[in-house]
Amino acid sequence: MKKLWTLVTVIGLSFILAAQPAAAAGFPDVPKTNRFHDEINFLVGKNIISGYTTGKFQPKKDVTRGEAAIMVGRMLDLNGTKRATKFKDVGKNYGASGYIASAADRKIINGYPDGTFRPNEKISRGDMAMILERSFGIMAGSYGRFSDVGHHMNASTAIFEMAGAHIVTGYPDGTFRPTANVTREQFSVFLARGLSTEFKQRTLNKDGYAYDLTKTYTYAQPKGELQVAYKKVTIKPAEVTFHGYLWEFKDTGDGSVYHLDQRETKDGLYMVHPLSEAEKELIYPVKLNTKWQPGMDFHERVTITGINKTVKTPYKTFTKAVEATNTNGNKSYFVKGIGRVKTVDKSGKMISELKSIQ
Structure with missing residues (x-):
């Protein structure tokens, strides 16, 4: 029986290892209506994944540890x-x-204490997150949170980091389900997000006020310009060097460069300082006269003082901006799908305003 199971496994792996010419034209079981259609075909185009000899992809099939090693290895x-x-x-x-040997040498995958790898076992979402963390080497940025992932779990850090990097996502009920199996389409979309900012962007709320990860923003300022772009960077905010994707803010006026992460949750829009505090830029749901404490300063407050405001910028005139006024009287304006478009002081003098999006 064991020999028969091994033979079946080898045959199955041979299907994965053999690239199928028909894959370039698409898989019959991955129609365009499949929400992961683009990600799967993106990986096919890079020869990272392939279909079976039947011409199908089998998107709902669970991934084994051996299959995961193949896809990550490619x-x-x-x-x-x-x-x-x-x-x-x-x-x-x-x-x-x-x-498997190469990934183990790179410490991307591990075996078990008894000296086995168990290549035929199905991989869990938690183990998948740890493999992705080691593969992509992402350490910078903010963390995601899930109701069923506690800090005591072995995979918790990897899950939080991969969620913060817009690579893995949870379910509508707020769970991650770390012990659940991973399907071929799920594994594919996570790999695609790690390789493409375009696919990361698809994880963001379309009706939110966060920056577009695929765009570069330029703001006019009284002295110079501020250029904002989502980049893979290496920073050293403390004694440890961090690598990952962050928003880079480059001030052409004074030459300063700093890095922040942006997180959008059901509670609001946050700018996160690496290894430091987060500042809430906007509170959700957006309602007139709602107040909140943006950061650690207990005396500071921000209030939503306008909705559907008309705001003129060098880039364009916006007619549905949200106005947020802080304790000092400074007003910031946010637009869905774009983010902050303008900030003025209490006298109405421009502090920064959107000049271009590329």
């Missing part, structure tokens, strides 16, 4: 040549042995 261009591994249940003739 993504990272690891050596997939079949060879001996350090795991007693992964021989040199096993279809995924090369990718």
